[in-house]
Amino acid sequence: MTAIYSMTGYASLRGSVRDSVAFTLTMKSVNHRFLDLHLRLPSSCDALEVQLRRVLKENLRRGHIEVTLQLERRAVTELQLNTGLLEAYVQAFRTAAELHGVTSEPDLNAMLRIPGMMTTEGVGASEIEGLDAAVLSQIVWLVGKLNEGRAQEGASLAAELRASMLRLQAFSEEMAGLRNGVREAQFERLRSRLMELTQGIAVTEERLLAEAAVLAEKSDIEEEIVRLRxxxxxxxxxxxxxxELGKRLDFLLQELNREANTMLSKTSGAAGENSLRITELGLEMKAEIEKAREQVQNLE
Structure with missing residues (x-):
C-alpha cells in the first residue's frame, strides 16, 4: 500500500554556512487544489529560489507550500583608525599653539570623537558564499520530514474515512430491509385513495395492481442502494x-451524495413508519457524506 498524505504539515531545520552565518529553513503546507509554491528568501537568493522550486516540484504533488529562509549573520567587525586625518589634526593643533604661544598638547579623546576618525568594517556581511549549497543539501531531508508528518495525519484521515464508509454501508443495509415495507404501505395507501375517489365504486384488482406497479417503479430505491454499495x-x-486519492475520492463522494438525494426524492411522498425511517437514513447519509468530503479535502 502506498502512503496516503495529508496536505497539512510543518517542518523546520537549522544549519550554518560557517561560524559567522547560520540559517533557519521552515516549510509549511495546507490544502490546495494544485501545487502552489510560495518561497520567502533573502533578496540575494534568486538563483537559489529557482533550484528550490525544481526540487520541491520533484518531491511534492499538491498543496499550498510556504518555504521561508531566515539568515542569522554574526558579522566579525574590525575597528579602522584614520591615521592620516589624526596626524593632520595633531599638526594643526600644534601649529595653532605655536602661533599663539600656547603651551598645550592635543586631547586625544576629543580627536577620536571627530566624525570619520574611526570606522568599522563588516566582514562577510554582504555576500554569503556557500549558502546555496548548504540549503540545497538539506531541502530533500526537510521535505522528507514534512512528509512524515503528512503521512501520519493522512493515516488518521484514512481511518476516519473507513469508519464513514462502514456507517454508510450500515445505512444502506437498513434501507434495503425497509424497502418491502414501504411498497406494502404505498399499496395500501393507493387502495384507500382510490376507494375515496371512486366513492365506493368497485375497483378491479387488476387496475389496482397496475397503478401500484407504476407507483412502485417511481419510488423504488433498489438501484440507488446497489449503486451506493x-x-x-x-x-x-x-x-x-x-x-494520490484526494480528487478521485472527492468525485466518488459526489456520486454517493447524488444517490442519497435520489433516495430522498423517491421516498419523500411515502407514508408509514418504514418510509419515515428511510428518510431519516437518507439525511444521515448526507451528513456522513458531507463529513467525509471535509476530510477528503485535506488529502493529497
Whole structure:
C-alpha cells in the first residue's frame, strides 16, 4: 500500500554556512487544489529560489507550500583608525599653539570623537558564499520530514474515512430491509385513495395492481442502494491502494451524495413508519457524506 498524505504539515531545520552565518529553513503546507509554491528568501537568493522550486516540484504533488529562509549573520567587525586625518589634526593643533604661544598638547579623546576618525568594517556581511549549497543539501531531508508528518495525519484521515464508509454501508443495509415495507404501505395507501375517489365504486384488482406497479417503479430505491454499495466498496478499495486519492475520492463522494438525494426524492411522498425511517437514513447519509468530503479535502 502506498502512503496516503495529508496536505497539512510543518517542518523546520537549522544549519550554518560557517561560524559567522547560520540559517533557519521552515516549510509549511495546507490544502490546495494544485501545487502552489510560495518561497520567502533573502533578496540575494534568486538563483537559489529557482533550484528550490525544481526540487520541491520533484518531491511534492499538491498543496499550498510556504518555504521561508531566515539568515542569522554574526558579522566579525574590525575597528579602522584614520591615521592620516589624526596626524593632520595633531599638526594643526600644534601649529595653532605655536602661533599663539600656547603651551598645550592635543586631547586625544576629543580627536577620536571627530566624525570619520574611526570606522568599522563588516566582514562577510554582504555576500554569503556557500549558502546555496548548504540549503540545497538539506531541502530533500526537510521535505522528507514534512512528509512524515503528512503521512501520519493522512493515516488518521484514512481511518476516519473507513469508519464513514462502514456507517454508510450500515445505512444502506437498513434501507434495503425497509424497502418491502414501504411498497406494502404505498399499496395500501393507493387502495384507500382510490376507494375515496371512486366513492365506493368497485375497483378491479387488476387496475389496482397496475397503478401500484407504476407507483412502485417511481419510488423504488433498489438501484440507488446497489449503486451506493458499489461506490462505498470502490472508495474502500482506493483507500487500500493509497497514493494520490484526494480528487478521485472527492468525485466518488459526489456520486454517493447524488444517490442519497435520489433516495430522498423517491421516498419523500411515502407514508408509514418504514418510509419515515428511510428518510431519516437518507439525511444521515448526507451528513456522513458531507463529513467525509471535509476530510477528503485535506488529502493529497
Amino acid at each position: 458499489t461506490h462505498v466498496d470502490r472508495f474502500v478499495a482506493m483507500l487500500d491502494e493509497g497514493g
